[in-house]
Amino acid sequence: MTPAPVPIENQESRIQNPPPRGRGALFLDRDGTLIPDKDYLADPAQVELIPGVADALRRARTLGYALFLFTNQSGIGRGYHTIADTHACNARMLELIGLGPDLFAGTCIAPEAPDQPSLYRKPSPRFILESVAAHGLDPARCWMVGDRESDLAAGAAAGIRSAAVCTGKHDAAGWTGRLPAGVPLFADFPAFVATLA
Numbered sequence: 001m002t003p004a005p006v007p008i009e010n011q012e013s014r015i016q017n018p019p020p021r022g023r024g025a026l027f028l029d030r031d032g033t034l035i036p037d038k039d040y041l042a043d044p045a046q047v048e049l050i051p052g053v054a055d056a057l058r059r060a061r062t063l064g065y066a067l068f069l070f071t072n073q074s075g076i077g078r079g080y081h082t083i084a085d086t087h088a089c090n091a092r093m094l095e096l097i098g099l100g101p102d103l104f105a106g107t108c109i110a111p112e113a114p115d116q117p118s119l120y121r122k123p124s125p126r127f128i129l130e131s132v133a134a135h136g137l138d139p140a141r142c143w144m145v146g147d148r149e150s151d152l153a154a155g156a157a158a159g160i161r162s163a164a165v166c167t168g169k170h171d172a173a174g175w176t177g178r179l180p181a182g183v184p185l186f187a188d189f190p191a192f193v194a195t196l197a
Contacts, residue, residue, distance in 0.1 A: 022137070023066050023138065024064065024065050024141025024143075025066040025143075026065050026066075026068065027142065027143065027144045027145070027160070028069055028070065028145050029070060029071060029122075029144075029147060030071040032167055033146050033168060036167070036168075040078075040080045040081060042082075044091070047089050047096065048096070049096050050167050051188075051190075054099065057097060057099060057103065058099060060193050060196060061103075063196055065196070066105045066135065066137065067103060068107070068108070068128075068131055069090070070122065070127055070128070071107075072121050072122050074112065076112075077111050077113035105135065122153070123149075123151075123157060124157070125155075128144065128154060142158075142160040143160060144162045145163045146162075146165065146168075152164060152180055156180065162183050163183065163184050163186060164183055164185045165186050165189055165192065166186070166187050166188065172187075
């Protein structure tokens with residue numbers, strides 16, 4: 001008999017604003033992909049965008065991609081800050097992006113520390129799989145974009161493509177020997193979006 005999942009305090013996965021069926025989607029890491037990675041970010045005043053991100057998100061949306069935010073926030077599980085702090089930082093990020101509060105069709109905040117039981121913490125593909133099923137997305141037109149190996153692994157486990165960026169944990173040299181075969185590497189998220197059609 002399979003044991004029941006362990007409930008995780010503060011765990012949150014929200015799916016909203018369903019896009020049309022058969023659509024492509026971008027599942028986006030936050031820290032190191034859309035905003036600079038500031039360890040355990042909890043103060044909205046410290047949120048800033050990586051240059052070009054707002055325009056890149058606008059272009060992706062214009063091309064018809066649904067946008068999803070998928071972020072590990074272990075600072076919550078470690079007791080460094082709260083999920084309310086993360087929501088406040090996300091709200092500030094959306095304000096800076098300037099494309100409205102409903103930019104993301106879904107948001108997943110995985111609050112667990114690495115040593116805690118987890119359902120959604122990347123590299124788990126659960127949020128991606130749930131979103132693809134709930135929205136009838138076309139996996140062949142979906143990407144997971146991030147700056148860490150766990151981002152790429154989540155995309156691979158979900159059966160979608162992954163792309164790595166050099167604006168967070170690793171620069172181009174740092175990705176050497178870490179980038180899985182077939183995963184493209186981009187200077188930043190805007191450079192990735194420039195390749196989309």
